[in-house]
Amino acid sequence: GPKVLQIPSHQIIDMGQMVTLNCDPVSNHLYFYWYKQILGQQMEFLVNFYNGKVMEKSKLFKDQFSVERPDGSYFTLKIQPTALEDSAVYFCASSLRGAQDTQYFGPGTRLLVL
Amino acid sequence: GDSVTQTEGLVTLTEGLPVMLNCTYQTAYSTFLFWYVQHLNEAPKLLLKSSTDNKRTEHQGFHATLHKSSSSFHLQKSSAQLSDSALYYCALYNTNTGKLTFGDGTVLTVKP
Numbered sequence: 001g002p003k004v005l006q007i008p009s010h011q012i013i014d015m016g017q018m019v020t021l022n023c024d025p026v027s028n029h030l031y032f033y034w035y036k037q038i039l040g041q042q043m044e045f046l047v048n049f050y051n052g053k054v055m056e057k058s059k060l061f062k063d064q065f066s067v068e069r070p071d072g073s074y075f076t077l078k079i080q081p082t083a084l085e086d087s088a089v090y091f092c093a094s095s096l097r098g099a100q101d102t103q104y105f106g107p108g109t110r111l112l113v114l
Numbered sequence: 115g116d117s118v119t120q121t122e123g124l125v126t127l128t129e130g131l132p133v134m135l136n137c138t139y140q141t142a143y144s145t146f147l148f149w150y151v152q153h154l155n156e157a158p159k160l161l162l163k164s165s166t167d168n169k170r171t172e173h174q175g176f177h178a179t180l181h182k183s184s185s186s187f188h189l190q191k192s193s194a195q196l197s198d199s200a201l202y203y204c205a206l207y208n209t210n211t212g213k214l215t216f217g218d219g220t221v222l223t224v225k226p
Binding site (some may be wrong): 108 | 212213217
């Protein structure tokens, strides 16, 4: 089936540094999402993105977070500066016409902030 | 706001027995309901989805029926297999906000 790729698979950084998580969504999809999953806890919605804009974001999407998809390339999540509580697995997902369509998830990026 | 409740955090079954994972939800808007399955160290994958009241939807031996009167979308399977061991999320899509809300998840462990 359709695949979503995420780069890198793992990232370890020092608190206060910037990190960019990259997502290569399904090629014809128009809606993109980021989710956060802390080890042993539930999946939580961060943000969705369509037509170059953030459509909806949760309270977890702090001011230090930003998303973009410049010129149809990777859909990125940037955290600047990082904090210890940002350590989690971040999943990217994409769908064709909105979240009512099937969302295809990437394998996740495991972020550890020291 | 929207909420999804999965009452069981952990379900352990013997292979061959029936599976039922509970999901209830609250929303003021039109919805789609989903079941996602996440195997260890893998990405979540869609298992089932529905927006039609009282219509059974099936995939890979699992089935669920959306009951709007009781706000439920329970996941069932007649006979559990070892490979069904995974984390199962029920999720609600709000057509007004465009947001997908996940439940806490249920870890299903199937033993021989």
